[in-house]
Amino acid sequence: MRPIVSLDDVSLRYHSVSGETLAVSHLNLSVDSGEFICIVGPSGCGKSSILSMLAGLIAPSEGSVHVEGEIGYMLQKDHLLEWRTIRSNALLGLEIRNKLTPENTAYVDALLEQYGLGEFKEHYPYQLSGGMRQRVALIRTLAVRPDILLLDEPFSALDYQTRLSVSDEIGSIIRQEGKTAILVSHDISEAISLSDRVVVLSARPAKLKKIYPIHLSLEEYSPMKAREAPEFREYFNAIWKELDIHVS
Ligand SMILES: Nc1ncnc2c1ncn2[C@@H]1O[C@H](COP(=O)(O)OP(=O)(O)OP(=O)(O)O)[C@@H](O)[C@H]1O
Ligand SMILES: [Mg+2]
Structure with missing residues (x-):
């Protein structure tokens, strides 16, 4: 390889x-x-x-x-933005890169569903456990398909x-x-x-x-x-x- x-x-x-x-x-x-x-x-x-x-x-x-x-970088702190919902946090990387296409948005929704955050999409970070927050951070990183x-x-x-x-x-x-x-x-x-x-x-x-x-x-x-x-x-x-x- x-x-x-x-x-x-x-x-x-x-x-x-x-x-x-x-x-x-x-x-x-x-x-x-x-x-x-x-x-x-x-x-x-x-x-x-x-x-x-x-x-x-x-x-x-x-x-x-x-x-x-493409590199995706995930740090010790989740760096979720407290004033944004879980879904909008997960979409942040795409938004910054100007890649908020329907296809990419659907991909993020699918990741949130698949990894147990579907019900929490409209929640805010403070409503989630530390582990769930890390999962959101990972999905935000995966969203740009690194x-x-x-x-x-x-x-x-x-x-x-x-x-x-x-x-x-x-x-x-x-x-x-x-x-x-x-x-x-x-x-x-x-x-x-x-x-x-x-x-x-x-x-x-x-x-x-x-x-x-x-x-x-x-x-x-x-x-x-x-x-x-x-x-x-x-x-x-x-x-x-x-x-x-x-x-x-
Ligand atoms: N921007 C910088 N300017 C000067 N020195 C730095 C800078 N960043 C890191 N260092 C120094 O380089 C060395 C390695 O730092 P680094 O953060 O890479 O270590 P680390 O293994 O990740 O540490 P930790 O286990 O604490 O996370 C340290 O001595 C640190 O003080
Ligand atoms: Mg270090």
């Missing part, structure tokens, strides 16, 4: 009045179409910077970034119980819609349960430490069931060690 995303020997430096910060160092990574990968790494190591380069928001200082296709989804810790604002079911739902939606996804997470279990490969980065500057292809023996895959697979714990322990998180 041909890579849809590739980073070739990418380094990134930030310049500010206080000096220079090397955020990413000589990173190589490629992602195939339809793949779901998860990036884990210590706090502040450069994960969001990598997504920003993939989204074209910042340019690498060295090396090159190739992305084939090929590649960049997800920067989209579940971290949710409490543990909600987080489990929402990451399960969102992971399943992304797979059903056949998207390529690059998820940043600080939750090792979430990373293993959702992705085809887990990419472990070093502390800043982000360097590639190791990539773990995930193969779980399961009769039927779902992110929730993945946690019960016999291999799960082994992956967890290996990635935990690789991350080398010291608690002092």
Whole structure:
């Protein structure tokens, strides 16, 4: 399969009045179409910077970034507009791009129906749970039919119980819609349960430490069931060690 995303020997430096910060160092990574990968790494190591380069928001200082296709970017906060209804929030991306065609609008309505928000279309964000809000944010992102989804810790604002079911739902939606996804997470279990490969980065500057292809023996895959697979714990322990998180 041909890579849809590739980073070739990418380094990134930030310049500010206080000096220079090397955020990413000589990173190589490629992602195939339809793949779901998860990036884990210590706090502040450069994960969001990598997504920003993939989204074209910042340019690498060295090396090159190739992305084939439209990007959809989903952040930790849902950024729903409180004065707009759920439906009109979901349509926002299309509106901004001047793509509010009947066909695209019908697509958003279908997504809202399919993913359990049909009855809430005319509600306002404050009337929804945190998990439902994240689903609206995902539908708003999917509305513009991106090929590649960049997800920067989209579940971290949710409490543990909600987080489990929402990451399960969102992971399943992304797979059903056949998207390529690059998820940043600080939750090792979430990373293993959702992705085809887990990419472990070093502390800043982000360097590639190791990539773990995930193969779980399961009769039927779902992110929730993945946690019960016999291999799960082994992956967890290996990635935990690789991350080398010291608690002092
Ligand atoms: N616009 C910027 N200007 C200067 N330095 C920046 C800028 N953005 C990020 N940095 C620095 O680059 C490093 C990497 O930041 P980044 O946000 O990519 O890390 P992260 O892995 O996403 O962190 P977190 O785990 O907290 O989300 C940090 O040291 C940060 O202070
Ligand atoms: Mg970040």
